[in-house]
């Protein structure tokens with residue numbers, strides 16, 4: 001049987017071989033987030049934040065039928081500057097690999113790649129979730145199911161408040177995905193420190209987070225979601241964010257925006273309504289989550305080597 | 309990689325080594341069910357029922373970062389008498405293990421532990437299911453998904469009628485979980501002999517149940533749900549139970565009870581409305597299901613040793 | 617541990633041993649589709665179509681506690697002529713095996729059998745999906761979840777338009793099941809060339825389909841859904857089909873038809889409303905999908921042997 005060819009960056013390969021901490025990162029945030037050249041600058045900043053936390057960053061992408069596990073600055077520049085790179089979600093990954101060319105990985109497909117490469121941690125500002133109105137549309141992000149398959153810990157600032165976060169927590173509970181909140185009582189809402197929903201578990205000590213992850217895997221479990229709230233100076237007030245989302249949802253309904261187009265539409269509308277606050281917060285959260293990912297991955301690597 | 313430390317009771321270890329029948333039991337029913345000392349007495353009675361059926365009981369719990377696989381009477385006393393032991397569902401299990409201290413396992417987390425210990429059968433009076441109104445709340449018990457993961461047969465008296473049992477059957481069907489009813493035509497409703505819903509398969513012979521379980525595992529399947537109705541003398545009339553549930557649901561809505569608190573609220577309201585009938589039935593069902601679990605596990609152990 | 621006894625037809629065994637293409641087929645279409653002897657004639661025609669495509673057909677069934685992997689004409693005749701053969705879905709399969717006697721496999725249970733026998737492709741005219749109104753009933757076919765478990769590529773003409781095809785696509789997306797459409801832009805609706813819903817991926821080259829399948833498996837994935845539309849001369853106009861379905865749904869509601877009985881009721885009502893067009897299209901689609909399954913399985917077998 002064929003394996004998928006992995007192009008592992010030398011620094012990543014060496015860290016994995018030595019049991020040092022590595023944090024995987026998605027590339028979809030580069031290609032489908034900010035405009036060029038801000039996207040490239042932010043991606044480099046996110047990688048630096050992972051290093052500051054104590055781990056080696058490994059940005060994931062697809063290139064010519066191979067998976068890139070760790071991008072250099074040249075790769076990041078290429079992904080940032082090339083228009084029209086297709087988004088390769090978990091169900092699209094084999095298609096994008098088979099077709100050749102570049103592909104930008106999402107949370108779900110980055111988890112697939114991270115596990116193939118043996119990377120135990122992944123960081124992303126926000127994960128997907130259950131969409132508002134999913135009771136009727138059944139629109140639920142593939143991220144939530146991928147957490148039940150990939151043996152990777154996911155560090156994030158929760159999920160965007162354009163989603164239904166209460167339903168997202170119910171869905172994760174049904175699927176048996178452990179959810180722990182690092183140094184906060186509540187499930188954060190991306191650029192809001194709290195979604196108003198209590199987290200099932202607050203853990204303040206990185207070593208305890210590391211043990212949770214190892215215990216889940218030892219029990220046959222797969223993904224673990226670890227939330228980390230935005231820094232107070234970056235956070236948007238939840239009421240401001242919620243009322244902007246409600247206005248944006250009403251506008252989307254008026255404009256007839258539906259399906260896959262709605263996320264982008266809502267994000268933009270919310271950003272305009274908050275005078276650009278949310279997009280600035282967005283960038284700050286990307287960076288602070290990556291740093292926390294580095295801190296937690298480093299604690300986990302220390303825990304693992306102590307076990308050996 | 310670290311394994312989870314298991315503390316296997318000597319009697320359980322010996323039975324497993326000799327290929328004799330073992331039935332796993334949850335501890336959440338001890339800590340979150342009856343008040344002390346009734347909970348301890350019932351747990352001992354449930355263990356005796358498993359023995360009467362022909363198997364060795366293995367009550368599961370968490371203690372100081374280890375999984376207890378089989379409790380002695382001293383352990384049962386400790387779990388029964390200690391207030392505030394946290395409930396450790398499947399998603400909480402790694403957290404409770406990492407934090408240390410005692411933890412009470414639910415159906416879902418007991419299945420995880422049973423599989424780790426190599427115990428093929430588990431008995432519980434009732435499993436979780438799809439909550440009434442889950443079309444809006446997405447409140448679906450993690451038990452249903454854990455059945456798709458743990459290679460353990462689950463013997464139960466169906467699910468509580470405070471749930472939506474029709475939707476529960478649909479959910480199990482979608483997930484491909486085999487459901488067979490031992491010596492009854494209908495899916496039971498915990499302390500009611502029938503939920504009014506036909507079971508997909510009635511099987512009267514324990515040896516056939518044993519073969520179903522082995523065939524499912526040989527085909528790569530995981531959990532099998534085997535229902536066993538309450539004894540006629542213990543059963544509550546379905547119409548009495550249903551009208552008590554409806555009244556309790558109306559009261560819960562009036563009192564604004566929601567979320568995780570609702571199950572306990574409803575159980576208590578239904579019990580008051582039936583003059584304590586349902587809590588007496590509850591205890592009887594715990595015991596009779598455990599005995600049937602013992603009978604079926606014994607048949608399965610005989611079937612397995614005949615295959616060797 | 618016991619394995620499930622497989623009775624592999626000699627031609628199938630030889631093809632698998634030599635790395636030649638094999639396509640698994642369900643038997644439920646024989647027992648629960650057309651009346652005798654049309655069902656037998658069609659099953660033979662479907663097998664010929666697989667051969668014409670370049671692969672060996674392996675019709676799956678249950679017989680006396682064993683799985684038939686490939687039926688001869690005598691077996692097909694027996695399944696076609698015997699009344700009352702039970703339908704053995706994925707959750708029923710271990711029960712039907714344990715009880716003995718004949719059993720007809722569905723899409724989901726045929727996938728279980730195909731994987732056990734090492735057959736990488738399966739063809740069926742239509743797969744199950746999310747039922748109309750499933751937001752309230754939670755009626756979702758077990759096929760959709762089985763795709764996440766069986767390492768088998770499924771070639772089909774989409775799903776019947778009596779289902780909610782938009783919700784079916786959402787469900788497959790959440791579950792991360794790759795969906796590619798062979799030589800068409802849209803997700804077909806069984807006997808309609810288009811459901812009006814865009815497919816996420818159109819692929820015209822059988823070799824690319826083969827690579828998608830191998831890449832998904834190499835990444836740890838399981839099922840891949842490959843749609844192939846009906847031939848233009850066989851296709852029913854989508855508007856004609858949709859208005860017949862709406863009339864049938866209204867009639868079903870008026871007649872109080874619900875649950876498992878509804879699919880058959882709707883299919884018959886739609887066929888009557890279209891003057892028998894849909895049942896003729898049904899047979900044509902069975903045959904053309906099987907041939908495409910043969911073509912794609914053959915490309916996949918060539919791809920695999922080139923990798924060795």
Ligand SMILES: [Mn+2]
Pocket residue numbers: 139140141142789
């Ligand atoms: Mn979606």
Ligand SMILES: [Mn+2]
Pocket residue numbers: 173447448449450
């Ligand atoms: Mn719940």
Ligand SMILES: [Mn+2]
Pocket residue numbers: 481755756757
């Ligand atoms: Mn159904």
